[in-house]
Amino acid sequence: MKHVTRLPLAAFGIASSLAHLALAAPADSPGAAPATAPAGAPAQASSPAAVPAPSPPTSPAATPTPAAAAPTAPPSEIAPAPATSAPPTTDTGAAPPASAAPLEKAKPSSLELSLSFGPSVLWGEAANPEFDPSVTRFGAYGAFGIGYRSSYFIDPFLEVGYGSLATGEVTLPNDPAWGTGGTLEQHLGVWTISPGLTAELWRFRPRFGMGLAVVVQGYHFGGEDHSSTQLPLLAQFGLGFVAYDSPRVRLDIEARQVVIGGADVHFTTIDVLLRADAIYFGGQ
């Protein structure tokens, strides 16, 4: 077994720990024992090391006692072999209780750095169509992230990104109330900082995050440049596909929707996400 490094990954470990608690022990996690014996599982004596394994069902004399009638044993002393585990090959053989179960390879854990980049499309309408606004909704969005790739299916991350989302131009009329007309050039950019969670479901990686956006609005009018900012909340969700998976490096293709409700900014990206282990904690 590889040595498992225990680092105080407070920020990233919280969600993972919660997931761990809620899941108790998943079936594909061989290191964890089930809290109770599965229904139909053979009864275990209080000292499994000293007691032979139950006989196969073909031997009437060795019919297992129902689990409910079995003496209660501390969880750590209950053999994890499920009811479907393969029986011993001999009637008298003392099969090792734990190693007899089929083992799935555990997902290793690591501290993972990620970099994503891709085109974006901004949703929504420009204001005042009578001024004949021209809007380019296609832009680009990139993000740098750091995440804890846990042994369980939920991986927390923190990501910082920037998108140059749209440019526009509008022709303003001369108006005594509003001032001299002219061409107003506009640019919309956004910084995002978002913690969140991803999960690995086969080769798919759903993503969800909530955080803060800094919406940066740039204007050029009458020879003057000016920008303003707004700090609304954001939500992002996406679905990635793990296109390349090596022990230390992974490459995903991901579709992502970012919703910045307070600023009415919604955009979609299709990005390439490169993930690499910075610190590898190992796994079974």
Place this chain on the structure above:
Amino acid sequence: MNFRNYVLSCAVALVAAACESPTEVSIPQFPDGGLLRQGTALTRGQLYLFEGMYRVDQGSDIFGPELAVRTSKGTVSLLTDKNNGFSVLGSACLGDGRVVVEGYWQYPTQLEAGLVRLFVDPPELAASLCAGEAPTPDISFSLHGTYGEDNDFPTHPLSLAWTHELKPWRGRFFNTAHHGACEGTDHCGASPNSLETLRLAERVGSNVAEIDVRITRDSVPVLFHDPGLSSSLVRGTFCNGAVADLSAAELLGSCEYLYGEKIPTLEQALHMLVNETEYEGAYLDMKVPGAVLPSARLVLKLNEEIKAQNDSNDDPSDDRKFTAAIAITTDAVRSAWHDAKAQLEKEGSPIPPCLFEYDPNLVISEGCTAWGPTWTEGTQADSVQMLRDQGAITIFWTINQSDFMKDFLETGKPNGIITGRASTLFYLYQKMGTVPPAPGMTE
């Protein structure tokens, strides 16, 4: 549900919650413009015939047992306290000698609305109108027709019988529109602080407009409530940030209100109120101190224009009477008001009217002519009377519940109330209000 599904479901639910649905509005219209298109519109003078209190003989399930009718330029409005309902109608004389009054009714806080079509009865009265006369109503006057629901052709019977005249309200009781006809969550189809909602507010019962004034980066006063360009108020791909951070051009070019209206400047709004409506005044809620001096200058400019217009009138009864008051809402605004007054005095300009919001004892000493207390402090009848004795008026803000309206009308006897439910206030004032003396007059 296992934990994995639970997490994914929560994520989907949160994202769905972040998505905003568009504001739903349904304002029914007769196809092809209805009968109004085929007739000749009644003149403003003829419309006064319709004003009064009416008994609802048929159709009380929509309008209640009684309603008030007021008119404005081109509009006859049926106003009730039932679900804050109103009906906005046009009128025309038809080729066959009938006079039709038709349009839509709506409960603004709900999504209920429908069409209304009424005809003037008796026929002699209709003939008189079609002959260009301006008759006065009596108890023989009634309106008969139908109402419908949604865009369905109106088929349910509606019958209104004129019972008596309205209490004096023009120049007496100030039904003040809370930045427009409806609250932002209503379904009137017009955004707060837009010119469109101010036009509608008059049609649903208001005769004073309360509007929120902020200042752009280049010192243009504009009508906007919040400091920031929140998506709950405005839309536009490039509409972000704070109002104070954007120039007027940037605001105009990048933002519109939720129903597609432009954000108006104060100057545009004042001109619209004076020239297109019969509003009697504007309550300029100064949201920031920086808006005070530019707003005061605009009020002075407007007053000069009104004076020039009135001076050119041969008949003084045609004079336009309109008062825009700077509302002093906070200590910071009060300080800005002092600076503005000093600046205007230095320039030799007159000082525009002001309204003091928070302390009745400072209204007179600040040189203001009106007090604008919050309703949460109670009816304060003694303070209302104390100021009335000194020639100042009181307009409470902001009462939308009919029970509170009744209490304030009966106990406080103010000169006006700010509300987003103008139809209810108009009706209740007519039912139980005390007619205040004209501004500047004591009892």
